[in-house]
């Protein structure tokens with residue numbers, strides 16, 4: 001497994017748990033050192049235990065030495081990052097290509113080279129060309145196997161996926177992939193979809209773009225609900241019970257973020273433009289989502305009476321979603337920037353994201369718990385719906401806030417409950433408490 005990040009580490013640990021022998025490689029020596037001493041470099045529920053038990057069983061190991069890792073491997077997975085290329089939004093494939101070159105030099109047998117990273121259509125062809133250049137006689141085959149796991153539920157997603165997608169142009173490579181994923185079909189019937197390589201590459205982007213559209217759709221409906229006095233949670237329930245629509249990804253909120261949707265929608269738009277087939281729905285989604293994040297800052301300011309200057313705002317939840325420490329493209333970053341631009345002081349608390357957040361946010365006071373953050377603040381904003389924010393002592397919150405203003409961007413709290421505690425509540429896509437006179 002080349003690349004031991006959120007995807008590579010979880011995939012490597014799960015494959016070893018299936019009974020395979022796995023070597024996780026990363027060029028980040030600090031990560032490998034941590035892993036070798038039993039410390040997880042990321043926060044993902046259940047991961048530490050899974051890694052420890054497979055290391056103990058002798059099936060999982062870690063190294064910075066790619067050559068040693070690749071030697072004798074039946075399959076080599078590329079799980080390195082594919083961030084947005086600065087300036088143009090194309091996927092930056094430099095890590096994938098560099099890994100392919102290194103792998104090519106290290107091959108000792110006709111291994112199957114599998115791109116697990118999310119890569120634009122045609123990248124498999126490029127990886128194949130690199131391998132042909134570097135190792136013309138290796139007989140290596142290139143397969144696409146995009147990953148659909150969600151951070152925060154990554155192990156369950158990997159072990160009980162809705163489907164596995166394998167894009168292969170070669171029978172022997174297909175056989176190896178079937179063998180690797182065989183434990184899944186033994187446990188239960190996770191379908192493995194075998195497709196052409198380009199199709200597999202596109203499936204990943206189409207899936208993420210569709211989900212981004214779905215979230216953005218309900219977010220726009222939420223805005224309309226606020227204007228017309230409807231309730232977006234009830235609308236979501238009403239449409240989501242239709243099997244053709246489904247209830248998931250219909251939670252209105254501050255806009256999507258994270259390490260995948262923002263960059264993958266941009267990369268898909270670039271592929272579409274390069275092929276003169278613009279995807280207008282995706283383009284609109286990206287625009288709407290961008291402006292939404294800033295609009296959330298304005299929503300907070302409005303709830304405070306329209307002026308943020310020298311006010312203190314307490315922010316609960318910084319990561320892009322609960323149960324992860326991942327701060328990449330989190331909506332909290334834009335919301336906090338908007339508040340700071342308007343002159344507010346920001347205090348923040350996050351259960352797991354503080355360490356990453358400190359490297360991305362300036363001028364924020366990080367607090368050890370929600371109540372320290374709320375003490376004397378002019379407003380409390382829930383940005384990420386961590387479980388521990390679902391059972392706040394609202395009475396206590398109302399007492400310690402300077403102004404009893406709660407902005408719940410995840411619709412955790414019903415208005416009646418907040419008002420009973422003495423708070424004025426602003427939700428998303430629902431009627432808010434009357435403003436103070």
Ligand code: NAD
Nearest residue numbers: 003004005006007026027028080081082099117118147151
């Ligand atoms: P990450 O940044 O957490 O991890 C990537 C790792 O690769 C880093 O540790 C880096 O040091 C290492 N690396 C880079 N070049 C290397 C090389 N040549 N040799 C060895 N190690 C190298 O990234 P991630 O979030 O795990 O994402 C990886 C890929 O999976 C991306 O393409 C992403 O789009 C895709 N993906 C991510 C998720 C997710 O939830 N994070 C889900 C599905 C798919």
